[in-house]
Amino acid sequence: MQNRDKFTTSLGVLTATLGSAVGLGNIWKFPYFTGQYGGAAFIVIYLICVVLAGIPVMVSEFVIGRRANSNPVGAFKKLAPGSAWYLIGYSGIAASFLIMLFYTSVAGWVYSYIFRALGGTFINTSPETTVGVFGKLITSYYEPIVWQIIVLIVVSSIIIAGVQKGIERMTKTLMPILFVLLLLCDIRALTLPGAQKGIEFLFKPDFVKLNREVIIIALGLAFFKLSVGMGTMVTYGSYFDNRQNLPATAIKVALSDILVSMMAGLAIFPAVFAFGFEPDAGPGLLFITIPMVFSKMPLGNILLTIFFLLTAIAATTAMMSLLEVPVAYLVEEKGFSRPTATIMSAVTIALLGSTASLSADAGSLLGTVKIFGKTFFDLYDYISSNILMPVGGLFTVLFIVWILGKKSLALELSNNGQLNNKGVVNLFYTVVKYITPLLIIIIFLDSIGILKF
Numbered sequence: 517m518q519n520r521d522k523f524t525t526s527l528g529v530l531t532a533t534l535g536s537a538v539g540l541g542n543i544w545k546f547p548y549f550t551g552q553y554g555g556a557a558f559i560v561i562y563l564i565c566v567v568l569a570g571i572p573v574m575v576s577e578f579v580i581g582r583r584a585n586s587n588p589v590g591a592f593k594k595l596a597p598g599s600a601w602y603l604i605g606y607s608g609i610a611a612s613f614l615i616m617l618f619y620t621s622v623a624g625w626v627y628s629y630i631f632r633a634l635g636g637t638f639i640n641t642s643p644e645t646t647v648g649v650f651g652k653l654i655t656s657y658y659e660p661i662v663w664q665i666i667v668l669i670v671v672s673s674i675i676i677a678g679v680q681k682g683i684e685r686m687t688k689t690l691m692p693i694l695f696v697l698l699l700l701c702d703i704r705a706l707t708l709p710g711a712q713k714g715i716e717f718l719f720k721p722d723f724v725k726l727n728r729e730v731i732i733i734a735l736g737l738a739f740f741k742l743s744v745g746m747g748t749m750v751t752y753g754s755y756f757d758n759r760q761n762l763p764a765t766a767i768k769v770a771l772s773d774i775l776v777s778m779m780a781g782l783a784i785f786p787a788v789f790a791f792g793f794e795p796d797a798g799p800g801l802l803f804i805t806i807p808m809v810f811s812k813m814p815l816g817n818i819l820l821t822i823f824f825l826l827t828a829i830a831a832t833t834a835m836m837s838l839l840e841v842p843v844a845y846l847v848e849e850k851g852f853s854r855p856t857a858t859i860m861s862a863v864t865i866a867l868l869g870s871t872a873s874l875s876a877d878a879g880s881l882l883g884t885v886k887i888f889g890k891t892f893f894d895l896y897d898y899i900s901s902n903i904l905m906p907v908g909g910l911f912t913v914l915f916i917v918w919i920l921g922k923k924s925l926a927l928e929l930s931n932n933g934q935l936n937n938k939g940v941v942n943l944f945y946t947v948v949k950y951i952t953p954l955l956i957i958i959i960f961l962d963s964i965g966i967l968k969f
């Protein structure tokens with residue numbers, strides 16, 4: 517592949533990468549975790565995890581992708597020929613498929629809620645109606661699958677259009693829209709009488725709630741949030757040109773991602789408290805509490821539509837980066853055309869993903885089928901987030917230190933000597949050599965139950 521499609525501008529690099537990071541993780545996971553695990557205290561721990569594990573793995577992936585100019589499997593084959601390191605690439609492809617199986621399902625619910633909100637389903641709604649609407653959707657035998665297929669058609673069309681004409685162009689348009697819509701929701705939520713309580717709930721540190729489990733949750737969230745440990749950032753890094761400052765890009769993405777998470781929290785919690793709802797509703801927060809909260813506001817219906825629209829945008833740009841991983845592999849390693857590779861991947865995800873859609877609730881068709889004690893839906897999430905991503909992230913930083921080596925790393929981080937950043941290189945090397953692997957090993961062993969403090 518001599519003429520690989522690339523991102524053409526630094527802005528495109530930033531919006532595409534941020535588009536991958538910002539997703540369903542920001543809109544409900546981050547605010548919900550923050551609320552449940554001690555507000556500002558959790559945010560502090562999360563930030564530490566982002567700095568010591570999330571950003572280092574992201575930079576490492578950029579380095580591997582750009583240096584090899586290749587998809588994750590091809591990249592490790594190129595940089596460490598004749599070794600088994602390319603298996604990290606396959607683990608990434610497996611993880612991206614598994615995440616897509618349930619992520620497209622939840623994204624389908626979000627898409628459907630745009631139209632439900634627009635159609636007035638939640639105007640003057642009661643708790644019973646809201647719970648009923650969500651329950652009916654996720655236990656239906658066909659509706660979630662139809663939406664999941666619609667989601668896949670949207671994402672596939674963008675991916676088929678290419679890295680530049682699809683991913684770069686779409687994220688350049690969509691990310692600013694997402695930001696403005698979120699700002700609108702923030703302004704409305706923060707000007708409600710009683711908003712103060714929600715702000716306190718989010719930002720008042722409560723160190724009493726901090727414990728070992730919280731640290732592990734924060735680290736896991738940092739991985740999922742920044743889309744690292746599964747080849748996404750290797751793939752996107754391979755579309756960066758030699759002028760991009762890799763550490764600076766990772767830091768900008770991480771900071772903007774945190775900003776979006778905070779803004780989502782500020783759109784949700786002040787409103788939740790202002791209308792006397794419970795903040796810790798978990799998955800239901802997005803699909804049950806939010807519609808009820810917005811229905812009580814003046815112009816709530818329009819705002820609710822906007823809220824689900826921005827959530828759909830966030831989820832869609834994240835899914836683009838997930839689908840790009842197998843597509844880049846199939847095109848470069850297996851010689852398929854981009855449309856064929858995309859359609860093959862999307863059809864596989866649709867077929868297997870229906871098992872996630874049909875097992876999202878105990879009342880779903882496959883809701884009682886358990887494998888290793890988990891439903892299909894939970895199993896896909898568990899294997900990808902708790903096993904493949906931490907292991908992938910760990911081996912990625914090990915690869916940087918032990919295989920690529922400090923010299924090549926310094927060349928890549930300084931854009932072949934063009935940037936004068938020796939200090940950054942030294943600091944980065946020390947972190948990926950000692951701190952990041954240790955942190956990941958601890959969370960991984962704990963999450964699979966080998967290590968118990």
Ligand code: PHE
Pocket residue numbers: 536537538539540541542615740741742743744746748834835837838
């Ligand atoms: N970062 C995305 C989110 O927060 C999820 C994601 C994970 C996307 C891994 C790509 C790769 O929703």
